[in-house]
Amino acid sequence: MTLYTQAESNIWKTWFLITIFLILVIAVGWVFSYIFESPLILYIAIIFSIFLSFSSYWYSDKVILSLTKSQPIKKEDNPALYRIVENLSITAGLPMPKIYIINDVSPNAFATGRDPKHSVVCVTQGLLNKLEKSELEGVIAHELSHIGNRDILLCSVVVVLVGMVALLSDWLLRSIFWGRRGRDSKGNLGLIILVIGIAAAILAPLAATLLRLAISRKREFLADASGALLTRYPEGLAQALEKISQDPDPLHVASNATSHLFISNPFKKKAMSKLWMTHPPIEERVRALRQMDI
DSSP states (O other), X not given: OOHHHHHHHHHHHHHHHHHHHHHHHHHHHHHHHHHHTOHHHHHHHHHHHHHHHHHHHHHHHHHHHHHTTOEEOOTTTOHHHHHHHHHHHHHHTOOOOEEEEEOOSSOOEEEEESSGGGEEEEEEHHHHHHSOHHHHHHHHHHHXXXXXXXXXXXXXXXXXXXXXXXXXXXXXXXXXXXXXHXXXXXXXXXXXXXXXXXXXXXXXXXXXXXXXXXXXXXXHXXXXXXXXXXXXXXXXHHHHHHHHHHOOOOOTTOOTTTGGGSSSOTTOOSSOOGGGOSSOOHHHHHHHHHTOOO
């Protein structure tokens, strides 16, 4: 898969996920409207799903920056970091992204935004303190690659939609008590619909997790390779990944909704099945980088 086919694929996946979300919320609204005998609930669900879907496209980056407590910086705040981002952006043929910093000792980074013209590169203070220049360049090049192949749009939209799926699940479970009155008055059909609603509410968090994992982990390998080509020095990113993964400090501002955004797992969990990992194992990524012939 090339950079260009990945970008096209990510745009398609983004709109596909938004469509699935629309259908899911409308379906839940229909179940509620049936249980409570109120068509107004269905109308509200339709309006709400459309509003949230499109707002996730336009404002997901702002939500993420708020969730991670990221703060913008200007050139005079950190000239060295600004020059690295600026030089690599020029090399990659990308517009200069905004730069944000998270005040946390854990080394990590992510990129967000809806397109290259509205993009953000965010790094932690720990990353700036603990990496050498060549390693930092490797990380920045990796994040710029995510911007170039439109990973940022897909990953940012997923944060908002997955979070809303979890909220809908909680809302439905809390409403079961009230739904019983509708179930009792509707006989067997009402009971069946209520059971379906309960099952959907229980399975929704699992579905949300699978949704995050559905974002192909190949995007990290592609961003690693693209970043290494950008700097012409794969070893810099390889060493950075090793340092980040071996650092014992967890990233406190990270959450399950945002963990897939970061260059490396921010929770520092040592024992985790590959099935549930949002990132490929660091060992595989480092091995792939060191096998590159540049």
